[in-house]
Amino acid sequence: MIDDRNGNCDYADRPRGAVVYYNHSGTTESAKATCLGILAACACYLGWTVVIHIDIWFLINDLASTLTLVPVYAGMLFVHEIIHAIFAKHVSKAAKVWLQGWERGTVIVRAKGLVLREKYVLELLAPFALLSFAMPAIVVLFVPEFGWIALFVAVFNALSSGGDVQSAWAALTRCPAGALVDGDGDEAYWVPETTKATAACAGSP
Numbered sequence: 001m002i003d004d005r006n007g008n009c010d011y012a013d014r015p016r017g018a019v020v021y022y023n024h025s026g027t028t029e030s031a032k033a034t035c036l037g038i039l040a041a042c043a044c045y046l047g048w049t050v051v052i053h054i055d056i057w058f059l060i061n062d063l064a065s066t067l068t069l070v071p072v073y074a075g076m077l078f079v080h081e082i083i084h085a086i087f088a089k090h091v092s093k094a095a096k097v098w099l100q101g102w103e104r105g106t107v108i109v110r111a112k113g114l115v116l117r118e119k120y121v122l123e124l125l126a127p128f129a130l131l132s133f134a135m136p137a138i139v140v141l142f143v144p145e146f147g148w149i150a151l152f153v154a155v156f157n158a159l160s161s162g163g164d165v166q167s168a169w170a171a172l173t174r175c176p177a178g179a180l181v182d183g184d185g186d187e188a189y190w191v192p193e194t195t196k197a198t199a200a201c202a203g204s205p
C-alpha cells in the first residue's frame, strides 16, 4: 500500500489536503510529555521493584558500580533511537530514515514519508515496550544478578518515552484509522489513505 512512496518524491513538500493534528513544540506540550514520562517512570519503578530487588546503599557505597550506570544511560538513549529507526525502516517503511544526532538533550532519529497510522504508533511505542518491559523480563529470567541495571534502564527509558507516548496518543485519537501520517518541523499531519504517493509527489498544485 505504501510501496509507491519510494518514487522520486520531494518529501519536503506537504501533500495537498494534509490535516495538521499535532504540534509538539511549545512549553505546554513539553510539560505534558515530561509529566507523562515521570508517570511512566514511576509506574515502571513500582512495577519492577516487585520482582527486582535493588540495594540503594550498595549503589551509594560502591561508586564503581554506580558509575557504570553513566555509559549504560548513554547506551540506553542510543538503543532507544535505533529501535525507532529499525521500526521506521522495516515496519512503517518510511521513505527516509536518518540519525539526526544530538538534539534537545538526546540522540534523535528522524523519518520522513507517509506511513500508516497504526504502524507509526508501533514505531513510536516500540522502544518503550522493548526496553522498559521486554528487556527487564528477559534479564529477570536469565541473568537476575543484572536486575538492578535492567531496572535503571527500564525506568530511565520510560522517563525518555513521554514524548513518544504523547505522539502515539495524538495519532490514535486525532487521526482516523487507516490514515497516512507524516510530519515536518514540529507539526504532524495526516492525509486519507487514498491520497497515496501521487498527491505526496505532486507537491504544490
Ligand SMILES: [Zn+2]
Pocket (backbone or CB within 6 Å): 080, 084, 124, 127, 160, 161, 164
Ligand atoms: Zn522515543
